[in-house]
Amino acid sequence: MEKILFRSTNRQAPEVSFKEALLKGQAPDYGLYVPTRIPHLDSEEISKFVGIPYYEVAFRIIRIYIPEEDIPTSILYDLCKQAYNFPVPIEKIDKNLFLLYLDKGPTASFKDFAARLMARLMNYVASIENKNLLILVATSGDTGGAVADAFFGLNNINVVILFPEKEVTGRQRKQMTTLGGNICAIAVKGTFDDCQAIVKRAFNDPALRHKNLTSANSINFGRLLPQTVYYFKAYCEMGSEKIGFSVPCGNFGNLMAGVLAREMGVPIERFIVAVNENDEFPKFLKTGIYKPVVPSKKCSSNAMNVGHPSNLARLIDLYGGWLTDERDAQGRVIRKGVLKKSPDINLMRKHFVSFSINEKIVDTTIKEFYEKYGIIIEPHGAVSVAAALLANLEIPICCFETANPAKFPEKIRQILGIEPPVPECLARLDNIKENFVIIENNYDKFVESIL
Numbered sequence: 001m002e003k004i005l006f007r008s009t010n011r012q013a014p015e016v017s018f019k020e021a022l023l024k025g026q027a028p029d030y031g032l033y034v035p036t037r038i039p040h041l042d043s044e045e046i047s048k049f050v051g052i053p054y055y056e057v058a059f060r061i062i063r064i065y066i067p068e069e070d071i072p073t074s075i076l077y078d079l080c081k082q083a084y085n086f087p088v089p090i091e092k093i094d095k096n097l098f099l100l101y102l103d104k105g106p107t108a109s110f111k112d113f114a115a116r117l118m119a120r121l122m123n124y125v126a127s128i129e130n131k132n133l134l135i136l137v138a139t140s141g142d143t144g145g146a147v148a149d150a151f152f153g154l155n156n157i158n159v160v161i162l163f164p165e166k167e168v169t170g171r172q173r174k175q176m177t178t179l180g181g182n183i184c185a186i187a188v189k190g191t192f193d194d195c196q197a198i199v200k201r202a203f204n205d206p207a208l209r210h211k212n213l214t215s216a217n218s219i220n221f222g223r224l225l226p227q228t229v230y231y232f233k234a235y236c237e238m239g240s241e242k243i244g245f246s247v248p249c250g251n252f253g254n255l256m257a258g259v260l261a262r263e264m265g266v267p268i269e270r271f272i273v274a275v276n277e278n279d280e281f282p283k284f285l286k287t288g289i290y291k292p293v294v295p296s297k298k299c300s301s302n303a304m305n306v307g308h309p310s311n312l313a314r315l316i317d318l319y320g321g322w323l324t325d326e327r328d329a330q331g332r333v334i335r336k337g338v339l340k341k342s343p344d345i346n347l348m349r350k351h352f353v354s355f356s357i358n359e360k361i362v363d364t365t366i367k368e369f370y371e372k373y374g375i376i377i378e379p380h381g382a383v384s385v386a387a388a389l390l391a392n393l394e395i396p397i398c399c400f401e402t403a404n405p406a407k408f409p410e411k412i413r414q415i416l417g418i419e420p421p422v423p424e425c426l427a428r429l430d431n432i433k434e435n436f437v438i439i440e441n442n443y444d445k446f447v448e449s450i451l
C-alpha cells in the first residue's frame with residue numbers, strides 16, 4: 001500500500017514520513033503534522049479486534065502508519081506489548097452509559113497511553129539513527145509524570161521536565177522527581193506559563209541545537225496515533241452499531257484521536273465534546289467564531305485548563321478550515337488562534353455536540369454518580385459524564401475516566417466524605433527519596449543547569 005505521509009496544517013513545509021514527524025514534533029512552519037491520507041479499515045477487519053489483547057490491536061493499527069522499513073514488524077510488536085502491559089477495562093454503567101477506565105497505567109493517568117508508546121518509538125528511531133535526543137517538556141501536572149515514567153531507562157533519550165514549583169501536587173511532583181537516571185526534574189519559581197516560555201525559547205536557541213531537543217507534548221503526531229486504539233477497543237466491547245463518545249477535552253488530543261478513529265472506520269455517530277469552564281469550543285460550534293479563553297480558567301479538572309487547545313488546528317483542518325497563530329518575522333506569536341478559513345461548520349455540528357461543565361455541576365455529578373452507582377469518579381471523568389447526561393442522546397455513550405480519583409483526594413473527601421483508595425503505583429511514591437533542582441524563573445539559569 002502507498003506510504004502515508006504527513007503535511008503541516010500551515011501548508012508551508014515539506015511532507016514527511018511518520019518517522020520524521022515523530023522526531024520533529026512540530027512542522028518547521030509552526031503547523032501541526034496531519035496525515036495526507038487516512039487509511040480505512042472495513043468492518044470485517046475491525047470485528048477481528050474483538051477478544052484480542054489491547055497491545056495486539058495497537059500493533060495492527062499503528063502498523064498501517066509506519067512502514068516496515070522504518071520499524072520492523074517484530075520490533076513494533078514488542079514495543080506495543082511493552083507499552084500496554086496494563087488493563088483497559090470498560091464497564092457498562094447503565095442502559096446507554098459506558099465508562100472506559102484509562103487510569104490503570106503506571107502513572108494513573110490516561111497520558112500513559114500516548115507517552116508509553118511514543119517514548120518507545122522515539123527511542124527505537126533514535127537508536128537506529130545513532131542519535132541522542134533530549135526531550136524537553138513543561139508540565140502543569142499529569143504530562144510530566146507520564147513522560148518521566150514512559151522514557152525512564154531508555155538508552156538514547158534524556159528527559160528534562162520543567163514544572164512550576166508551587167502549582168503541582170505532592171504526588172504529581174514525586175512522579176517526576178523520584179526516578180533519577182535519564183530523567184531530570186527542574187522546579188521553576190514561577191507559573192506553568194513561565195515554564196512553557198522557557199521551553200519555547202530553548203527550542204529556538206542556537207546554543208542548544210547540538211542537544212537535539214525534541215518535544216513530547218500533544219503537538220506530536222506520535223502521541224496522537226496510539227490514542228486511536230482505545231476507540232476501536234471500546235467500540236468492539238460496546239456491542240452496538242451506533243455509538244457515541246463523551247470526550248473530556250483539554251488540548252483536544254484525545255478528541256482528535258477519536259475523530260481519526262472515526263475516519264478509519266469506527267462507526268461513531270456523535271462526539272460529545274466535554275469541556276470545563278474553558279468554553280471556547282462550544283461557543284465556536286454555536287457561532288462559528290473562534291476566540292481563545294485568555295488567561296485560561298482554573299478548574300479542578302486541571303489537565304483541561306486550556307483556553308486555546310493545540311489540536312484544534314488539526315480538527316479544523318480536517319473539516320476544511322485553517323486555524324493558526326499569527327507570527328512576526330522572528331516567529332514570535334503576535335495573535336493566538338486566528339481562523340484564516342472557516343471549516344464546514346454544518347458538518348461539524350452533525351458530528352459534534354459540546355458542553356461546558358462548570359465546577360458546581362462537576363461536584364453534583366461526582367456526588368450523584370457515587371450515590372447511584374457506587375463508583376468514585378474524579379473531576380475530569382465527571383466533566384465527561386455530566387456532558388453525556390446533558391446531551392441525552394438515545395445511543396450508547398462511552399465516557400472516559402482519564403485520571404485516578406486518588407490524584408484528587410481533597411476533592412473526593414470534600415464531596416463524598418471518604419478517602420479514595422490509593423493504587424499501588426501512587427502509594428509507593430510516599431516513601432521514595434526525591435531529587436530535583438530548583439531554579440529562579442530565568443532562562444539563563446535554565447541553560448546553565450542543563451549544560
Ligand SMILES: *Cc1c(COP(=O)(O)O)cnc(C)c1O
Nearest residue numbers: 249250251252253254303402403
Ligand atoms: C490531558 C488530560 C485530559 C485532556 O486530554 P487532551 O487530549 O489534552 O484533550 C483529560 N484528563 C486528564 C486526566 C488529562 O491528563
